Amino acid sequence: MSSEKAAPAILICNPDSKTSSEISKCLKENNYSTVQVHNGIEAQIKMSKQKFHTVILDMDTQKHTAFEVIRYIKFNSPSSRIIFTYENQKLMDELNSDNDFAFKLGIHFVMKRPLDFKALLNNIESNNLAQSWKNVKKIADVVNETEKSIQDEEFTRIAINQYAHSELAIFDLYLRIGQNRYLKILYKGCSFDNNKIEEYQKKKVEFLYFKTKDRGIYINFVNNLIEKYLDQGKINKRELLNLNKGLVEKYVEEIFFKGLNPELYEEGKKLAENLYRTIKASKSLGRYLDQFEEEEKNGTSYIFVTSIFAGAITHQLEWAGPVAHKYVIEGSLLHDIGKIKLSEDVRYTKLESMTPEQFKEYKEHPLWGMQMLAESSFISEQVRQITYQHHEWVNGEGFPNGLFGLRIFPLAKIVSLAGDFSEFIHEKKVSPLVAIKEFIADRETIFRYDSSCIKSLITSFIY
Amino acid sequence: MNMMKENEGALLLVDDEELILDIVANLLEDKVNKIYKAKNGEEGLELIKKHSDIVCTVCDIRMPIMDGIEMIKHVRKLGNEMPFIFYTGHGNEDLMLEVVKYGAFDFINKPGLEDLEEIFLSGMVMGEKIYNLPDDQKENSALEFNRLLEKLGKN
Numbered sequence: 001m002s003s004e005k006a007a008p009a010i011l012i013c014n015p016d017s018k019t020s021s022e023i024s025k026c027l028k029e030n031n032y033s034t035v036q037v038h039n040g041i042e043a044q045i046k047m048s049k050q051k052f053h054t055v056i057l058d059m060d061t062q063k064h065t066a067f068e069v070i071r072y073i074k075f076n077s078p079s080s081r082i083i084f085t086y087e088n089q090k091l092m093d094e095l096n097s098d099n100d101f102a103f104k105l106g107i108h109f110v111m112k113r114p115l116d117f118k119a120l121l122n123n124i125e126s127n128n129l130a131q132s133w134k135n136v137k138k139i140a141d142v143v144n145e146t147e148k149s150i151q152d153e154e155f156t157r158i159a160i161n162q163y164a165h166s167e168l169a170i171f172d173l174y175l176r177i178g179q180n181r182y183l184k185i186l187y188k189g190c191s192f193d194n195n196k197i198e199e200y201q202k203k204k205v206e207f208l209y210f211k212t213k214d215r216g217i218y219i220n221f222v223n224n225l226i227e228k229y230l231d232q233g234k235i236n237k238r239e240l241l242n243l244n245k246g247l248v249e250k251y252v253e254e255i256f257f258k259g260l261n262p263e264l265y266e267e268g269k270k271l272a273e274n275l276y277r278t279i280k281a282s283k284s285l286g287r288y289l290d291q292f293e294e295e296e297k298n299g300t301s302y303i304f305v306t307s308i309f310a311g312a313i314t315h316q317l318e319w320a321g322p323v324a325h326k327y328v329i330e331g332s333l334l335h336d337i338g339k340i341k342l343s344e345d346v347r348y349t350k351l352e353s354m355t356p357e358q359f360k361e362y363k364e365h366p367l368w369g370m371q372m373l374a375e376s377s378f379i380s381e382q383v384r385q386i387t388y389q390h391h392e393w394v395n396g397e398g399f400p401n402g403l404f405g406l407r408i409f410p411l412a413k414i415v416s417l418a419g420d421f422s423e424f425i426h427e428k429k430v431s432p433l434v435a436i437k438e439f440i441a442d443r444e445t446i447f448r449y450d451s452s453c454i455k456s457l458i459t460s461f462i463y
Numbered sequence: 464m465n466m467m468k469e470n471e472g473a474l475l476l477v478d479d480e481e482l483i484l485d486i487v488a489n490l491l492e493d494k495v496n497k498i499y500k501a502k503n504g505e506e507g508l509e510l511i512k513k514h515s516d517i518v519c520t521v522c523d524i525r526m527p528i529m530d531g532i533e534m535i536k537h538v539r540k541l542g543n544e545m546p547f548i549f550y551t552g553h554g555n556e557d558l559m560l561e562v563v564k565y566g567a568f569d570f571i572n573k574p575g576l577e578d579l580e581e582i583f584l585s586g587m588v589m590g591e592k593i594y595n596l597p598d599d600q601k602e603n604s605a606l607e608f609n610r611l612l613e614k615l616g617k618n
Binding site: 075318319320321322323324370374380381382384385388389401403406407408409410440446451454455458459462 | 544560563566568570589593611
């Protein structure tokens with residue numbers, strides 16, 4: 001795959017055109033594309049039409065002040081970084097009297113004018129880590145594989161048949177040969193050696209390993225790759241679903257280990273969009289749904305399968321449009337985030353084996369999840385409500401509020417069915433096609449769910 | 464979404480900001496049979512009692528005299544389960560926890576009003592369906608599931 005180098009776009013909002021031109025010139029010389037505006041209204045209009053990687057916003061902005069522009073960014077473009085510039089030191093000292101002005105407003109960097117352009121570039125670059133794969137330079141291929149002693153906690157793994165790659169290795173790749181022992185098989189910048197990987201597959205190697213610090217890079221890379229394949233319409237659907245699966249696993253891991261931040265949430269939105277497009281493009285989705293089997297009991301595979309089924313159900317519902325699709329898949333990816341707060345013994349105990357005390361704690365996780373997501377203004381209310389209500393049942397026997405039928409948020413009903421069906425498949429260890437018949441046969445079970453959702457689930461298997 | 468037909472039902476808009484009422488009414492007037500407007504929950508409740516053609520409500524949370532939570536509580540007490548679409552905004556998180564207990568159909572994020580059209584259309588479709596629910600829907604559903612499963616078995 002040849003990587004296209006799209007210049008990150010920077011919006012410069014400064015009432016003084018001379019200053020904004022100087023900033024623009026510096027950025028363009030460093031391969032950024034820029035847009036200059038001179039008041040807050042123009043800034044918002046530009047942002048409504050185009051996504052910007054960074055907004056360089058001056059304190060003196062008028063006609064919608066800098067603070068109104070910041071508010072707009074927080075609601076409408078939360079992944080855009082904000083570099084706040086100022087000239088009046090006295091005013092800045094007053095604003096920053098409690099030393100958390102930037103933190104409170106969600107500003108990433110504060111810089112005094114006249115700007116140090118080197119520092120400005122560093123600040124912009126530091127936001128660009130996830131996309132660094134686009135700038136990987138080719139180095140001479142290294143043939144030798146080196147053994148390294150590195151702590152297991154520094155690594156993440158991916159199934160060898162799910163690993164997506166470029167022509168160049170975008171980071172170092174390893175095999176695990178023992179506790180805290182790794183074999184470096186590919187170096188960043190070397191040509192990606194497919195033959196080597198195939199050889200390892202023949203030797204029954206199951207997983208490739210890379211550093212957790214590179215996980216964000218991998219997520220961004222695969223999201224872009226899937227988008228490209230969807231645009232081209234060339235890849236086979238099974239491979240596409242496989243790529244999506246590996247990506248969802250890494251995405252969920254990243255949230256669990258690093259927490260949810262605006263950039264990661266934007267990756268999630270892109271992932272959700274890619275999943276939606278994959279589902280929409282799969283005329284015979286039933287064939288792929290049937291052949292999905294959860295390979296191992298880990299939370300991340302369950303999330304992927306839930307997202308696929310949730311997307312498939314939504315696709316069949318006549319009232320659900322693109323907006324509903326978007327929220328359903330985003331919600332599926334995050335709906336169990338509250339489980340982070342469960343104690344270990346509860347998290348790893350099967351529902352049917354839980355003591356009453358354990359189950360009582362378990363029933364808190366939807367509310368905890370909702371509260372975690374409520375802390376971030378960039379998360380939509382729809383995603384929060386999916387998280388909060390995904391264990392409500394239409395017969396009123398769900399939790400946390402025992403809502404019934406029409407009172408349950410419709411998108412939560414979709415994720416509720418998709419999640420429970422995913423669990424059912426795993427418990428029974430059968431293919432989804434076999435599982436659906438058994439699932440529907442249990443009248444007590446099926447009346448927990450919205451009937452139109454069940455119909456849609458069954459229909460999604462028919463091809 | 465493939466249902467962009469004209470609905471028979473009416474839409475109720477409830478907001479203490481007249482500008483928002485006018486903007487939203489303007490955006491949706493071509494897509495619905497009739498729009499009613501109210502400036503607070505109490506006015507909205509009276510309109511619902513008076514006009515049985517209202518099948519969906521778009522409602523703000525924070526309003527004087529009667530807020531969105533009180534309004535939906537009263538509507539539910541009337542036995543009316545119509546879809547309520549709420550405006551959300553930063554700082555309303557606790558109110559959201561309360562209002563969903565009475566059944567919020569969807570949410571529109573202020574100040575952007577993005578996705579308004581699709582959410583509103585879904586609400587109207589659902590609102591009209593609610594009034595046409597058969598009494599024996601459970602049995603009908605079970606029969607239909609079996610018919611679909613038979614079809615699945617043939618694939």
